[in-house]
Amino acid sequence: MRLATANTYDNTLANITNRQAGLADLQEKLSAGKKVVRPSDDPTGAAQAERALTRSTRVDVEVRALNLQRNSVAMAEGTLGNSIELLQTIRQLMVSAGDAAYNPSDRRSIAEEMAGLRDQLFTYANKKDTNGIPLFSGLGSASQPFVDVPAGVVYNGIPGSRASTAVSIPGTMDGQAVWMSVPTGNGVFNMALGGTNTGELWTDVGQIADPSLLTGNNYTVTFNVSATVPPVTTYDVSMTTVVLPITTTPVLTAQPYTDGQDIAFDGLTFVARGVPANGDTVNVTPSTRDDLFALLDQAITAISGAGNGHQLAQDLSLALSQIDSGMERVQSARSQAGELLKRADIIEGTQEEKSIQLAADRSRAEDMDMIKGISEFQNQQTGYDAALKTYAQIQRLSLFNYLG
Structure with missing residues (x-):
């Protein structure tokens, strides 16, 4: 050829x-x-690398958002901790206000100090994160969630909270649940002296003796003092329904009364103290919900205007019970914030593992085995x-x- x-x-x-x-x-x-510098080098490998890069970028965005959410929740958790310390200080002032050695002027000074702490608590409730978002705005609102108006504190946030997802936690907390939903009385029922009482009578906040017997209705305990010498004091208990048709029925009649005794009926019990006058009453009503600021305002008003006596004892007993309920609400919210922070740590760990896996997937798809590449280069050379x-x-x- x-x-x-x-x-x-x-x-x-x-x-x-x-x-x-x-x-x-x-x-x-x-x-x-890289073994894949351009898609034409290996279309399949290039597509795999691109998918891994896209997913990795999304993970990075999710982690940055998670860090912002975690910072906000951490700030809320710290604010709630400060609030608990402040409420404990207010409680100590309430206890000291019951000291018989204090006169009305002393108590007014205590009330003024409590008012200052109450205003500080209001500031905590409106605290914002570093991006200017209120920590306790609920489902989201850039405006101030709590507004103090003459009628009381109003919540302008959106009640509720977002649920955590696989990659995020809520960045704000439900201010309605934390600050605006404190049980009154002992959390089940309220004790209140009759407005026209003339004797020296007061009670504790009461307790639940048998939950299965509670009716949720209103009760009036009426004291009757005989004109005999010595006088004999008895009491009657009547129940008034809270649903239509409104009816009043006797529960107990002509029960003997002594100072400091337990009065029990329909699953509840309370201690009555002092010397009631004829016709004095104690009203028992179902507990409701009120905002913590209103309950503090009530305590401040009671302490600033009271002298030594049965009404002060009654008011302080109620105030201490309600501030304890308020602290429980705040502590519960703080625990929830702590759980969210733990959840954020778990999510971050999962995302880090995902990022490592995606980086490995991308590397396998496009990175070159340098030892093999150098050997091939030497052979080709x-x-x-x-x-x-x-x-x-x-x-x-x-x-x-x-x-x-």
């Missing part, structure tokens, strides 16, 4: 050019550390050098070298 010299040169040059292009391509990949030498030798050959 006859081979033209020109054809041989063309084939050799094409081979050298291909080797040179392959060597340049491999050198580019080695420099980048050796082949390229051999092709150049062969071409140079062939180029020097001529038929005239063999004619003599």
